[in-house]
Amino acid sequence: MARVGTRPENRHQARLLRLLRDSGQQSRAELGDAVELSKSKVAIEVERLADLGLVDVVGLAASRGGRRSQMVALSRRLRFVGIDIGATSIDVAVLDGELNLLGQDRAETDVRRGPASVLEQVIDLVAKVRAGLAEEGAPVTGVGVGVPGPVSQAEGALVAPPIMPGWSRFPIRDTLGAALGAPVMVDNDVNVMALGELHSGTARSVRDLLFVKIGTGIGCGIVVGGEIYRGVNGSAGDIGHIQVDGHGPVCACGNTGCLEAAFGGAALARDAEAAARSGRSAWLAERLPHPSARDVGDAAAAGDPFSLALIRDGGNRIGKVLASLVSFFNPGLVVIGGGVAGLGHPLLAEIRSVVYRRSLPLATGNLPIVLSELGGTAGVVGAGRLISDSVFATN
Amino acid sequence: MARVGTRPENRHQARLLRLLRDSGQQSRAELGDAVELSKSKVAIEVERLADLGLVDVVGLAASRGGRRSQMVALSRRLRFVGIDIGATSIDVAVLDGELNLLGQDRAETDVRRGPASVLEQVIDLVAKVRAGLAEEGAPVTGVGVGVPGPVSQAEGALVAPPIMPGWSRFPIRDTLGAALGAPVMVDNDVNVMALGELHSGTARSVRDLLFVKIGTGIGCGIVVGGEIYRGVNGSAGDIGHIQVDGHGPVCACGNTGCLEAAFGGAALARDAEAAARSGRSAWLAERLPHPSARDVGDAAAAGDPFSLALIRDGGNRIGKVLASLVSFFNPGLVVIGGGVAGLGHPLLAEIRSVVYRRSLPLATGNLPIVLSELGGTAGVVGAGRLISDSVFATN
Known part of the structure; x- marks a missing residue:
């Protein structure tokens, strides 16, 4: 099982993970073609990713005229959480490694109540969605958050957001990271929605x-x-x-x-x-x-x-x-x-x-x-894409 | 001596060449630090680049507390030609590998006379500048060209330029490549000027x-x-x-x-x-x-x-x-x-x-x-940068 904070060890592994996220399960032979690695090198990297708990071998592919190649997929145990905080509502989704929606919920809020109260509500909503999936004890792979204001990515916080008094430089990333036990990325809501479109919309x-x-x-x-x-x-x-x-x-x-x-x-x-x-x-x-x-x-x-x-x-x-x-x-x-x-x-x-x-x-x-x-789901899918881009990278 | 069409063999060599172009001569030790390669690996790549005629070993660096490291510079025989074609004038410069101006000249023209006549004038002007440097017989490493209109880089030609009747899809790249015996890149004049600023201006x-x-x-x-x-x-x-x-x-x-x-x-x-x-x-x-x-x-x-x-x-x-x-x-x-x-x-x-x-x-x-x-030289320096980005790359 993927441990919290598990990352690919090199850029080949990172590329393989993103490919599996964006195009779904593939044979080792197809993966090798896509990332231009030899059969033996792909085999080594896939084995390492399986050891890290990031991919599963899910069966054998149809023959391409020789030995049948293993089918590889992202581990079914990967769980990204996408959070879209609006001025008056919170959307939360739990996504698998391919960013398919497994469960989601929405709650009314008022960001003017301040970050402590609103983030507590976010954490409760995440717990509620995960409880519905009977996954409360399982680890979260990563958390993406969209917020309606200018974000400093280095701080994981809003900077002087016009419509959110009390939120400036409040540590959103660190607060949610501690509560959910996973790496967190925060970005502006519009960027997050654009990522959602890029991942599964028209774009x-x-x-x-x-x-x-x-x-x-x-x-x-x-x-x-x-x-x-x-x-x-x-x-x-x-x-x-x-x-x-x-x-x-x-x-x-x-x-x-x-x-x-x-x-x-x-x-x-x-x-x-x-x-x-x-x-x-x-x-x-x-x-x-x-x-x-x-x-x-x-x-x-x-x-x-x-x-x-x-x-x-x-x-x-x-x-x-x-x-x-x-x-x-x-x-x-x-x-x-x-x-x-x-x-x-x-x-x-x-x-x-x-x-x-x-x-x-x-x-x-x-x-x-x-x-x-995508309408209302662009934000949560994009938030999942944001954090998966970070988790599926070497650094 | 660099043969026409000589390119780096891998991305490490390409990075070393761009680094030497942008930052000037450096010791092998400094190069290794900058591209994150081991001493022995840098030594191998530098030797290959010297064999290809792309770099020279120019002496020994000051000691950093051990054996003195070799100083490496781009070959003094590299010659880029930068050409900036305007509606009413042509600017031509001959540049070394670091894109320093060795010689330049300007001529009045009228692009409405059509591509055959204007490019002949360009070729004559290049010959004149090179003659002034006593380099007429030496090979040209690459040629960059800026033109005042929309360019298809794949074709190396203008596409329906409003102020240049007769130029649409005329093979500028192939015409100049044949005449000057070197790889040629063509781009819009504004992009080329921006590259010039990026290389040696405020930017x-x-x-x-x-x-x-x-x-x-x-x-x-x-x-x-x-x-x-x-x-x-x-x-x-x-x-x-x-x-x-x-x-x-x-x-x-x-x-x-x-x-x-x-x-x-x-x-x-x-x-x-x-x-x-x-x-x-x-x-x-x-x-x-x-x-x-x-x-x-x-x-x-x-x-x-x-x-x-x-x-x-x-x-x-x-x-x-x-x-x-x-x-x-x-x-x-x-x-x-x-x-x-x-x-x-x-x-x-x-x-x-x-x-x-x-x-x-x-x-x-x-x-x-x-x-x-940079004023008037932004175009020719940028044209040199354009073609050197292409020559100093693997492909």
């Missing part, structure tokens, strides 16, 4: 892509060569404060006309309430005192012209920012996710229309712009 | 940076982890057609309000001529019929308020685009280069002011925004 075969999260706020996960690009201070992808309107509303950041102040869940709710109170939308008026972004989507689907215009206007603003970023970054795919992405087709249609009209033809010729297929 | 120690070229047009070289990022179609960094003004002038690309239509050499010259003809600038009127971007810079330096306003307005537009890109990409450095960067301080001051005001504090906290130190 599986794409190496350079943008994942745009439109939730309460707006952010972008940047994938370069199959890896998250974080920038020199870890703030890359923070597109919510790009200016879209010189005379727009004042943003929480102090500037005027930020993308996030013009669109996103909080801005939509604000505009919906104003429209409801001023009589511009009878549909939204039924949702007073506090119509939500979701109510705007429902109203639009029911034919409310004001709500539809609100979504189109927001899509137009997102589209203009994305058009610039597509010209600059020339990605192979743009995925739109987050709660507000639930507004669906009218939003996507407007974004596509602006990007395809305003970006360079060379950059948009083969560029798909799609809604996330 | 030496930075791994993630943006190089913004403001010349006749406007483009951006993107460096991620010390390598050029090209995007999925090779068009990454094409920022000249980002919209900065919904009601701005019509651009050559067919859209309205592109950055390049609002600012850059061609736009400055157009605005200067209009101001001169309408009497808004007596200074520019003296330069009729065709005041240039350079005249605008001279007029501003001489105190012409119209020219100064023109530069400030352009800097403001560039600054707004850069502010978005800095929030998105979180670079460690922004370098401004190209002919219009010669407008100097008023332009830089305006760009800085907008970026520092409009980007996230986390992204701009330690962000230097500087003018290129």
Whole structure:
């Protein structure tokens, strides 16, 4: 059985583990072809990985015209925990080595209650999901965590997160590591969602892509060569404060006309309430005192012209920012996710229309712009990918 | 002597060659420390590189308290040729293995004369520079070429370049390779200039940076982890057609309000001529019929308020685009280069002011925004870096 902290011993073993995670069980012969190692060398490395408890030999492959090769899979005892902490909810999943979901649960929370209370709730939720799998005593291989704010990976902590008072530099990694007895990696929620898409969403075969999260706020996960690009201070992808309107509303950041102040869940709710109170939308008026972004989507689907215009206007603003970023970054795919992405087709249609009209033809010729297929599970799967990238590496 | 097409035989040799290129001569002991190889292994690899004619043993190092270690340097016979083809000029340099300039020259041209005529002129200019070094018969190690348009690296050719009729898919790489008897790499001029900055400019120690070229047009070289990022179609960094003004002038690309239509050499010259003809600038009127971007810079330096306003307005537009890109990409450095960067301080001051005001504090906290130190040599040095990266690699 894999002991806590077990790691591959060399880069060949690390590559074999990632290959088995991403492509599932394979014969020793196929593994040798994929990592360009001789038969005897693959045999040695697979044997070592089996000794370490990281892989299982699960049978014999079909013959390729000689002796039948052993089938190798990641150990069935590997258990990654993916945690996605949002402003008002916690999602937890237990995943196997291939990052398949074995169990998951969600709880309401309020991050303003502070890290001690919220992390206690996280630990209880993890225990609950594991109890459901009858695995309470078994070791955890690793834990990945997504949090809604800027993260210092070196500290395993948030740094001055705007919406999370009391969390700055609180040791999330060390707290969860001590409680769950496993290595922990913490990252920004948008990066974690982008990793989830990369692992099992639309983005599986794409190496350079943008994942745009439109939730309460707006952010972008940047994938370069199959890896998250974080920038020199870890703030890359923070597109919510790009200016879209010189005379727009004042943003929480102090500037005027930020993308996030013009669109996103909080801005939509604000505009919906104003429209409801001023009589511009009878549909939204039924949702007073506090119509939500979701109510705007429902109203639009029911034919409310004001709500539809609100979504189109927001899509137009997102589209203009994305058009610039597509010209600059020339990605192979743009995925739109987050709660507000639930507004669906009218939003996507407007974004596509602006990007395809305003970006360079060379950059948009083969560029798909799609809604996330994973929806709510992108975060927990991505958190599992984050920690498995770390566990399946030499260091 | 290095034969044409000589390459390192393994990745250790490749790393040693790049290290010697970037850091100059070193003792075998220092090389071993840097690439984490044992003494005996380094000795073997250095001997092989010497046999291949790629390095020279140049003496003995100072003692570190035992036997004195051999000093190793790149072979003095290595010769890279850097070529920077612009719309109206050709720059050629001959460089040693460390990419020091041994000789250079420049010629006026007109790329609209077509590739056969212009490349003949390039080949003549290379011969002239080499003749000046009395090296006409010696072999060329490799040739790097920057061209002002989108490049397919696989074809070694331009693809549908807007300002170069007749060049699309013309085999630049194969034509120059046959004439100069050496491997050739072709890339976009902005990427090549960014490589030049990375090699010997302000950017030496930075791994993630943006190089913004403001010349006749406007483009951006993107460096991620010390390598050029090209995007999925090779068009990454094409920022000249980002919209900065919904009601701005019509651009050559067919859209309205592109950055390049609002600012850059061609736009400055157009605005200067209009101001001169309408009497808004007596200074520019003296330069009729065709005041240039350079005249605008001279007029501003001489105190012409119209020219100064023109530069400030352009800097403001560039600054707004850069502010978005800095929030998105979180670079460690922004370098401004190209002919219009010669407008100097008023332009830089305006760009800085907008970026520092409009980007996230986390992204701009330690962000230097500087003018290129290399000026005209960024292109030829970068072209040398481009081909040496390829020659000093196993493949």
